[in-house]
Amino acid sequence: MIAVTPQLVWCALFTAAEASDDRPEIVIGTELLEVSLDRRTGKLTIANARTGRAFLVSGTLGSAVTDARKAAVRHDRFGDGEALQVVRDGGFSDEVMLFPDLPFALIRTSVANAASEALVPRSVDLIGARLDIGAPARTLRTLGTGGLHAPAAAPGSYAWLAVADPEGRNGVVAGWVTFDRGSGVLFPGEDQGSATIRARLDYGRLRIEPGETATLETLAIGWFDDARLGLEAWADAVARVSGIHLPPQPTGYCTWYHAGASDERQLAEQGEFATTHLAPFGFSVLQIDDGWQAGAQLNGPRKVFATNAADGPYPSGMKPTADHLRTLGLMPGLWFMPFAGTASDPFFADKQDWFVHRDDGTPYDTEWGGTCLDMTDPAAREYLRSNVRRMAHEWGYGYLKMDGLWTGTGTPLRYVNEGYVDDGMGDAVFDDPAKTNIEAYRDGLKLIREAAGPQVFILGCCAPQNMRSYSGAFGLVDAMRIGPDNGWDWNGLLRGPTFGSRHYFLNGRVWYNDPDPVYARPEVPLDQARLICSWVAVTGQLNMSSEWLKGLPAERLAILTRTMPSHGLLPRPVDLFEEPIPCVWLLTDERGLVRRDVVGLFNWSGDERRFDLPLERMGLDPAPEYSAFDYWADRPLEPFRERLRVAVPARSCAVLAVRPTLGRPMLLSTSRHVTQGIVDVRHEQWDKAGRTLSGSSAVVAGDPYELRIAVPHRWMLTGFSTSAEDHRAGVRIVSADRGELTRVLVESPTSRAVRWSARFAPSRR
Numbered sequence: 001m002i003a004v005t006p007q008l009v010w011c012a013l014f015t016a017a018e019a020s021d022d023r024p025e026i027v028i029g030t031e032l033l034e035v036s037l038d039r040r041t042g043k044l045t046i047a048n049a050r051t052g053r054a055f056l057v058s059g060t061l062g063s064a065v066t067d068a069r070k071a072a073v074r075h076d077r078f079g080d081g082e083a084l085q086v087v088r089d090g091g092f093s094d095e096v097m098l099f100p101d102l103p104f105a106l107i108r109t110s111v112a113n114a115a116s117e118a119l120v121p122r123s124v125d126l127i128g129a130r131l132d133i134g135a136p137a138r139t140l141r142t143l144g145t146g147g148l149h150a151p152a153a154a155p156g157s158y159a160w161l162a163v164a165d166p167e168g169r170n171g172v173v174a175g176w177v178t179f180d181r182g183s184g185v186l187f188p189g190e191d192q193g194s195a196t197i198r199a200r201l202d203y204g205r206l207r208i209e210p211g212e213t214a215t216l217e218t219l220a221i222g223w224f225d226d227a228r229l230g231l232e233a234w235a236d237a238v239a240r241v242s243g244i245h246l247p248p249q250p251t252g253y254c255t256w257y258h259a260g261a262s263d264e265r266q267l268a269e270q271g272e273f274a275t276t277h278l279a280p281f282g283f284s285v286l287q288i289d290d291g292w293q294a295g296a297q298l299n300g301p302r303k304v305f306a307t308n309a310a311d312g313p314y315p316s317g318m319k320p321t322a323d324h325l326r327t328l329g330l331m332p333g334l335w336f337m338p339f340a341g342t343a344s345d346p347f348f349a350d351k352q353d354w355f356v357h358r359d360d361g362t363p364y365d366t367e368w369g370g371t372c373l374d375m376t377d378p379a380a381r382e383y384l385r386s387n388v389r390r391m392a393h394e395w396g397y398g399y400l401k402m403d404g405l406w407t408g409t410g411t412p413l414r415y416v417n418e419g420y421v422d423d424g425m426g427d428a429v430f431d432d433p434a435k436t437n438i439e440a441y442r443d444g445l446k447l448i449r450e451a452a453g454p455q456v457f458i459l460g461c462c463a464p465q466n467m468r469s470y471s472g473a474f475g476l477v478d479a480m481r482i483g484p485d486n487g488w489d490w491n492g493l494l495r496g497p498t499f500g501s502r503h504y505f506l507n508g509r510v511w512y513n514d515p516d517p518v519y520a521r522p523e524v525p526l527d528q529a530r531l532i533c534s535w536v537a538v539t540g541q542l543n544m545s546s547e548w549l550k551g552l553p554a555e556r557l558a559i560l561t562r563t564m565p566s567h568g569l570l571p572r573p574v575d576l577f578e579e580p581i582p583c584v585w586l587l588t589d590e591r592g593l594v595r596r597d598v599v600g601l602f603n604w605s606g607d608e609r610r611f612d613l614p615l616e617r618m619g620l621d622p623a624p625e626y627s628a629f630d631y632w633a634d635r636p637l638e639p640f641r642e643r644l645r646v647a648v649p650a651r652s653c654a655v656l657a658v659r660p661t662l663g664r665p666m667l668l669s670t671s672r673h674v675t676q677g678i679v680d681v682r683h684e685q686w687d688k689a690g691r692t693l694s695g696s697s698a699v700v701a702g703d704p705y706e707l708r709i710a711v712p713h714r715w716m717l718t719g720f721s722t723s724a725e726d727h728r729a730g731v732r733i734v735s736a737d738r739g740e741l742t743r744v745l746v747e748s749p750t751s752r753a754v755r756w757s758a759r760f761a762p763s764r765r
Contacts, residue, residue, distance in 0.1 A: 174222075
């Protein structure tokens with residue numbers, strides 16, 4: 001059997017001239033990139049076609065090149081393109097491919113087995129090269145799954161890597177775009193003052209039978225004037241190749257950091273409170289965590305997920321709780337470990353063949369995760385299928401949180417795994433020896449999706465237990481815990497922003513990043529509670545809390561309501577290559593007639609920080625004068641040009657709505673959500689002839705809604721009204737002051753889109 005990525009359909013169209021071309025250099029190109037190969041040395045070069053500057057030089061594809069030629073290729077996602085086809089010693093062949101409008105060169109290797117026995121490589125080196133970023137390596141920064149480092153000190157990175165000049169942000173982005181059988185790793189480095197990169201595919205045991213050819217995973221490499229855009233482009237390419245279409249993002253509650261698994265009574269009470277006080281703001285899910293399931297308490301959690309513990313917190317079974325939450329209009333969620341069991345548990349006594357084994361025949365056991373279920377064994381697969389069907393369709397849970405995913409890969413726990421560590425992948429024996437570790441894992445995830453159905457939201461947890469479960473899950477889960485467990489203490493709070501920022505470009509493209517819950521409890525200082533909740537809201541990551549909601553003081557509950565739901569946009573960190581945890585984020589909404597910008601300033605230090613930011617570097621036009629409103633301080637800033645200067649106290653934030661000053665009244669901010677209009681304002685329009693500012697806002701029942709309108713000196717408010725329909729529905733104008741910042745307070749007895757109009761006249765001031 002020839003292993004071919006399902007999305008790829010290749011055709012080679014050679015001409016006689018190409019076949020006989022004996023020139024030393026062979027070149028292909030698009031408007032974006034140019035790739036050349038020196039036949040004599042086998043060295044590969046990739047250049048920016050617009051500038052002619054080579055950024056990947058002295059690229060080595062491994063063994064010696066014996067033949068190379070150009071060919072036409074076709075990709076069912078990227079269309080028609082051109083390739084360099086290279087034949088090397090040892091049965092290796094490569095295709096380096098370019099497609100119009102794709103800012104990456106794609107590199108794919110095949111391995112042919114001409115021997116009489118099976119070939120079983122554990123890993124395959126793909127390419128090594130020197131990078132020319134236009135600056136010495138000591139001034140560059142690499143960003144990978146292991147964080148921000150100098151090239152000489154950087155660990156290997158799983159799946160993707162950026163090497164950039166932090167001052168100019170220009171650099172190289174590389175990443176795998178297929179993940180069907182192997183785990184791709186990228187190793188940065190430094191050699192004689194230049195940054196280097198080396199790409200490797202780990203398979204564990206890739207079995208290639210005699211006479212067969214295995215086609216390996218595809219690597220993308222590109223140059224970007226802004227490497228942040230390169231990371232985003234890579235995530236877009238992954239989504240395109242994998243056909244990813246994410247469902248709407250939920251907002252909700254996880255029991256774990258508040259009450260373990262909670263129980264029947266408390267969860268019902270929590271749901272009833274949330275229905276009244278949080279659901280109108282976008283709250284939708286209550287998720288039960290570890291502790292509901294049956295089994296023996298051995299080596300981590302109990303691992304019999306076929307039923308609940310009779311003496312546990314849900315003695316009536318799991319279905320009644322789910323039914324009750326659904327009657328409240330909420331989605332019930334459930335935690336489990338899909339690929340984990342406990343070989344010594346009596347439940348599994350007669351099921352030992354369900355497990356992955358070692359070479360000596362013993363079950364493959366891992367710390368905390370227990371014994372790994374073999375997703376190539378038909379009986380183990382049927383057991384998992386029945387568990388998922390029961391949870392989703394019999395019990396009624398529409399949100400599944402899947403922990404311990406690394407057990408599906410047949411690898412050991414390496415928690416906390418960020419940069420590359422050797423996990424010995426390949427020491428596991430599967431029932432089907434033709435399946436690699438990653439292939440078995442992905443088969444298990446596909447089974448879960450099929451059994452659960454397309455309407456169930458699937459959250460993976462958590463990548464840093466062993467990063468083999470990271471890219472192996474691309475395209476097969478809706479969300480992923482991208483960091484280790486957090487907590488409400490300061491060090492715990494930092495874990496979400498650390499890992500969520502590092503993987504920001506995946507969020508909303510490949511999956512939703514889950515940074516673990518936010519905390520608003522009184523034990524957390526008020527500024528810190530606003531900081532973590534605002535960070536999640538501005539960055540748009542999965543927003544789950546873990547609090548006894550009913551017991552929160554009104555001021556703390558308001559932090560949660562003002563930061564839900566998600567805005568559904570794709571914000572960007574400004575200082576990604578400068579700070580281990582970026583401190584400046586720009587959120588831009590251009591979906592309507594009016595562009596809205598929100599700048600999030602997050603101070604992760606223990607001292608006051610004075611931000612002094614050039615607007616152009618932030619992504620704003622530096623030419624006009626800007627007005628801004630600080631949400632939590634509840635006040636406008638002085639107008640500014642070219643630079644934004646704001647002092648932010650230690651361990652706190654400033655969330656600013658920013659708009660160019662227009663010389664006429666404009667809506668600057670609203671009170672509904674920390675993004676100040678992006679979530680709630682559906683329409684805004686200025687009628688010059690009628691001197692009227694009008695709009696439509698989604699208002700929550702019983703929640704005072706304030707419009708903050710910037711009014712220049714030569715204007716004054718003369719009247720404010722809502723539509724006749726709103727008036728009949730009981731919408732009332734509570735107050736409307738007059739000044740340079742005009743505040744209008746509106747209340748509605750029902751949640752509705754309120755249409756409003758503010759009339760102005762020339763001022764006598």
